Amino acid sequence: MAKFSDIKGFAFDLDGVIADTARFHGEAWRQTADEVGTTWTPELAEGLKGISRMASLQMILDAGGHAEDFSQAAKEALAEKKNHNYQQLISTLTEADILPGMKAFIESIKAVGYTMSVASASKNAPMILDHLGLTNYFVGIVDPATLKHGKPNPEIFVRAADLLNLNPAHVIGLEDSAAGITSINGAGETSLAIGQADVLSDADLNFASTAEITLVNIEAKMT
Ligand code: B16
Numbered sequence: 001m002a003k004f005s006d007i008k009g010f011a012f013d014l015d016g017v018i019a020d021t022a023r024f025h026g027e028a029w030r031q032t033a034d035e036v037g038t039t040w041t042p043e044l045a046e047g048l049k050g051i052s053r054m055a056s057l058q059m060i061l062d063a064g065g066h067a068e069d070f071s072q073a074a075k076e077a078l079a080e081k082k083n084h085n086y087q088q089l090i091s092t093l094t095e096a097d098i099l100p101g102m103k104a105f106i107e108s109i110k111a112v113g114y115t116m117s118v119a120s121a122s123k124n125a126p127m128i129l130d131h132l133g134l135t136n137y138f139v140g141i142v143d144p145a146t147l148k149h150g151k152p153n154p155e156i157f158v159r160a161a162d163l164l165n166l167n168p169a170h171v172i173g174l175e176d177s178a179a180g181i182t183s184i185n186g187a188g189e190t191s192l193a194i195g196q197a198d199v200l201s202d203a204d205l206n207f208a209s210t211a212e213i214t215l216v217n218i219e220a221k222m223t
């Protein structure tokens with residue numbers, strides 16, 4: 001693991017790290033699972049975190065043994081419907097939906113002079129950051145439409161370090177998903193996980209909730 005004094009920037013996942021939107025993705029995918037006849041389980045819900053829209057749909061179809069039941073056009077229609085339902089759920093997001101402690105953490109990073117970028121698999125990320133009033137804190141947002149591979153591939157966190165103009169060794173990546181932690185580790189960044197330590201055991205640093213994330217607490221875990 002890097003030393004805290006080596007750190008110069010932060011690459012943030014969005015859903016489940018900055019905003020409490022992971023539950024809205026879950027709610028919308030649960031409707032899709034019901035529609036296609038796949039049983040919704042906590043394990044399926046957890047495994048979908050950080051996974052791109054079409055790959056998530058495929059996981060839901062596979063979980064119910066329905067991989068062969070839908071044409072490509074029918075799959076695209078299901079994904080479109082899920083996104084419509086999801087956008088309805090997030091349409092009322094405001095600054096109050098920033099996860100506990102994250103606004104203060106982002107402000108403290110800015111005050112110290114570190115840079116920040118966003119590494120979200122979500123095509124809705126720019127709109128969500130706008131709703132939350134956070135867009136201007138970040139030097140850039142990786143556009144997931146330009147990626148060859150989604151999480152757990154390292155590509156998105158490598159690109160997030162590029163946006164910061166930093167070697168990944170100088171970056172901490174923050175994630176709430178197992179796929180995202182694998183992506184950060186593969187990119188050569190320090191991985192900071194938010195959530196259950198047993199599910200996210202590959203992370204360099206584990207925090208149970210966003211409320212505990214401060215520069216002081218990160219430094220303490222890195223020394
Ligand atoms: P969209 P993150 C991910 O965002 C979500 O965790 C995942 O549930 C979602 O399927 C994916 O974005 C794609 O989102 O359908 O809005 O493009 O956690 O990487 O910020």
Ligand code: MG
Nearest residue numbers: 013015016176
């Ligand atoms: Mg996430």
